[in-house]
Amino acid sequence: MDLDAARDFPHNPALLKLALYCEGLRIDEDATAELHESRGILRTRAGLGSGLELVLPGNLWTNAPVAEDFCAQSPFLLTFRKGRFQVRHENGLATDVEIAPRPTWYDLRCSTGKQMSRVGTLQGTYLGIYAANVCEFWTRKNREMCKFCSVGLNLGADDASDKTQREVLEVVRMAKLQSGITYVDFNTGHHEDEGYLDVLEPLVTAVKRETGLLVGVQTPPHSDLERYRRLRELGVNRVSFCFELYDRERFDEICPGKSATYGLDRYLETMDFCAALGKKVNMHEPWVTNGEIIAGLEDPQTTIAAIDRITSVGAVPTVCVFRPLKGTALAHLPPPKTEDMVPVFRHLYEACMRHNLPIGLAPNVHVSLVMLPEECAWLSPRRSSWSFRTKQWRLEVKKRVFHHLFDRKVRGISQDPAPVGSAVDGGEG
Template identity: 30%
Template sequence: MRSAAARVDALVSVYAQILANPGLLKLELMMRGIRVPDAVRDRLNGGFGVTGHALFGSAGDVDLVLPGGTWVSVPVTDGRMAPTPYALDCVDDAFTIRVDEDASATCRVEVRRPSDFFTRTTSTGIPYGRIGTVHGPYLALSPSNRCTFLTDADRCRFCGVGQDGATHGGVPVDDVLEAIRIARADNPIDMVYLSVGHLGTSDGGVRFLEPYVAAIKKHFDILVAVDALPPEDDGWIDRTYAMGVDAVSYNLEIFDAERFERVCPGPAREVGRARFLDALAYAATVFPSGGVTCHLIVGLEPLESTRAGITALTEMGVLPVLPIYRPFKGRDMRRDADIELFPPTLDELIALHTHLYSAVRARKLSLNLVRDIAIVTTPLEGRFFANDDSVWTSLQVRVMGSRVGRRTSTVLSDLRRHLRVRRIEQS
């Protein structure tokens, strides 16, 4: 049996390791949150506590930039609901993260003030914060949060959309453009994520999103990603790409078939797991490498199942993204007695992300289109777990993340579409 001193030493060693690894630190902060003492809170000048969009689970977060340019959106907690060892500190206008158990372990971070986006409203009076969210380089917009699965029987158990009864059926295109302008004014955004729920149509929301995508591509040099449900016919996937979408997500959420049906009853019945996988496989032949992603929520199924999902998806050319289930985000599932949760330990998460990074690298999937997302750990950040933070990798990440790199990425993506897409008929 180890002595108390030895346990403290071990703990100190672990925290030193976490604070030195941006990937680990991001995971820890996302899972455990951070405390912001009142004295520091005053210095933040509105740096957190903004009213974000429930769909993206960003209410009351503080956006931090960790070493290596790693963005993270950290839930601020008072420590009562979810105890956290991490606290934000401020000395001479320099912010650091410190750990209660180890006063010597600190990590210098940058705190980003919330975008003006959250203080503005659309032409129809809807706060922009209700149709989307901005966290650093990550801009997600939901032109409509209607979804036929929002009834009790069909709702995805983790989904918090419309719980307050506020839904919007279709934001004017000009408002979406204005949202992007506002968000880009104070953040280095090079990709906008458009999300749409199940609209009850066979096209997976393509027709609904088309005017938004067309307008965005017309007015901005920016990449567009769409988060939707798979359409019934693969022709709509072709059209999704043709209309200007650079990356697409069909989020299966749960790889295990039985749990998928239980957690996502609407999509399981109306779309079906097989169609999710078929659509993902087909999309991977249409979109550029790394342009097709699929969320697998960690913590809602056994890790082995998530791991199998990672393997299956990467083999078909799909990039898995692993959001970690956090009960204080979206809808709190802890009250659902029939849903078993599998909260992962840090070691398990490290192993999972290492596997993800290796699988993605083995398939040579590009990681460029899924980067700088503050609210999930991206596959690119898996390099921190796989000890692949070599000079060459760092240089690649830096170049692709630079202004020139991001601009080049947009131009090449548009060029690829121009070359590959041919309009064949109008009937």
């Protein structure tokens, strides 16, 4: 794609989403004054999100970097004029955007007194919960945390480190009721005793039973692969394995804890095992396996090879754009260039389509921290080919069937109990 032509971002929201990840966003004074109803600028979770949640044209949700040093040089400026937010590029082009509204339940308290936004936060339109104590790579004596990660800086700051099942259920119910969430994503880091699935299984079981929502789990790869068969039986819909780097030397260098404890091969083998579990399709309770990587910390061709490796077994790649978060060991690095990332994300879409992967099927799941594969269709000239249009049509049929079954299941679950939250009235109770 000719990037000059592609800079016509008002007509290509995927390119705008990608360019904002790579180039950041400045905010002018008028827009700053109007951000009081936004979600604020949380560090959020999983070490890749720190920015402002926006909704771009085409209903593409994003988390635009605004706090890191590189953002000060961004060609993009958020403005507020005549009652409208716009992202303006220095080349003169502009497009209307919306600010993701701050859910009113963020300011409510659980029955235990904990502020709800300290239990879970919306990432785009789904609820993300970092469910356990801080990743133990942060607490080991030799501190072997991944060098891009900010998780250990977040917990206890924006996010509470001790969350009970009762609190989690209260927040899930409230987010379902008030924000219409359809998906809950549970995330943990490393535990020396591999206890992460022990922590998550009761939470997953309770959320499935009481809400019927889609549920995902992102943890390091457990050594007992049978645990994943059990997760599927419990109704988990997504498992995700973040190996981050496909170049082995870079993996060792950037993720010293993961490298020493698990190794890249264990991530890949676990992903392969879980992807094979999904071969038997169940539209009532779908099962998707993700391999998660970061673009911008290794050669783009290596990222493309990782996408091919992941899709070859029927898993769906989750590709994050590297963000040099403040306070992390890689804060001094520049983010990747947009023009280097366009071929990577174009390949993401095309590889998923070639392998007939189930992309874009989940109801009302808009992800702000990554480019979804189906969003990357905007970057591919092949999207209008006969073969891709036929595949797209088949996906559309599956999507309708799945949405219908999901609606029926969620409606069939008894009404949610009355909300428990009470208004926040000062400091943590």
